[in-house]
Amino acid sequence: AQSVTQPDIHITVSEGASLELRCNYSYGATPYLFWYVQSPGQGLQLLLKYFSGDTLVQGIKGFEAEFKRSQSSFNLRKPSVHWSDAAEYFCAVGGNNNNDMRFGAGTRLTVKP
Amino acid sequence: EAQVTQNPRYLITVTGKKLTVTCSQNMNHEYMSWYRQDPGLGLRQIYYSMNVEVTDKGDVPEGYKVSRKEKRNFPLILESPSPNQTSLYFCASRGAGRAHTQYFGPGTRLTVL
Numbered sequence: 001a002q003s004v005t006q007p008d009i010h011i012t013v014s015e016g017a018s019l020e021l022r023c024n025y026s027y028g029a030t031p032y033l034f035w036y037v038q039s040p041g042q043g044l045q046l047l048l049k050y051f052s053g054d055t056l057v058q059g060i061k062g063f064e065a066e067f068k069r070s071q072s073s074f075n076l077r078k079p080s081v082h083w084s085d086a087a088e089y090f091c092a093v094g095g096n097n098n099n100d101m102r103f104g105a106g107t108r109l110t111v112k113p
Numbered sequence: 114e115a116q117v118t119q120n121p122r123y124l125i126t127v128t129g130k131k132l133t134v135t136c137s138q139n140m141n142h143e144y145m146s147w148y149r150q151d152p153g154l155g156l157r158q159i160y161y162s163m164n165v166e167v168t169d170k171g172d173v174p175e176g177y178k179v180s181r182k183e184k185r186n187f188p189l190i191l192e193s194p195s196p197n198q199t200s201l202y203f204c205a206s207r208g209a210g211r212a213h214t215q216y217f218g219p220g221t222r223l224t225v226l
Binding site for chain 1 (some may be wrong): 155215217
């Protein structure tokens with residue numbers, strides 16, 4: 001079964017600084033990969049997803065992620081963080097079965113003024 | 114507006130008192146699922162449904178029941194809640210294909226005393 005690791009439980013960045021959130025997955029074939037964001041008291045919102053094709057994926061709110069098969073990674077990036085980006089971020093991997101989406105434990109992002 | 118709704122949003126109950134958390138979606142989605150979110154564990158799937166009258170277990174189904182009598186509704190039933198079911202619960206839905214975006218409800222915070 002596939003799995004997802006988000007190595008960083010909590011990250012703090014200054015507003016305006018760049019951001020990279022790490023995600024590593026384990027899956028035998030080409031996975032479906034997702035990044036979700038969860039603001040306090042809210043449900044999960046999809047930021048971006050990768051299924052095939054261009055390995056650099058653009059999402060909403062200025063986020064992007066790059067699929068690197070050789071490293072089994074799908075890191076999320078943003079060039080300049082805004083205070084409103086403070087939230088929890090989840091990476092998820094899905095495969096060929098309908099019930100096999102797996103989520104990472106999440107990375108909580110704090111943005112310093 | 115396309116959305117997934119859950120009720121109640123907050124619930125405090127006692128051990129053994131049966132409860133139901135409702136979930137409804139207005140997007141005519143075939144696939145619906147329930148997750149629980151616990152600190153450090155991310156989201157784990159409880160049950161999912163591919164369509165009306167078709168349900169199956171996810172990773173953590175013990176202590177839960179579901180039903181899918183109508184396409185739009187997918188209630189989660191706890192027949193005899195226990196304190197280890199204290200958690201944040203999310204309902205989600207998507208179209209039939211795995212490439213479809215999964216939409217999440219706002220969450221239900223359940224406390225079992």
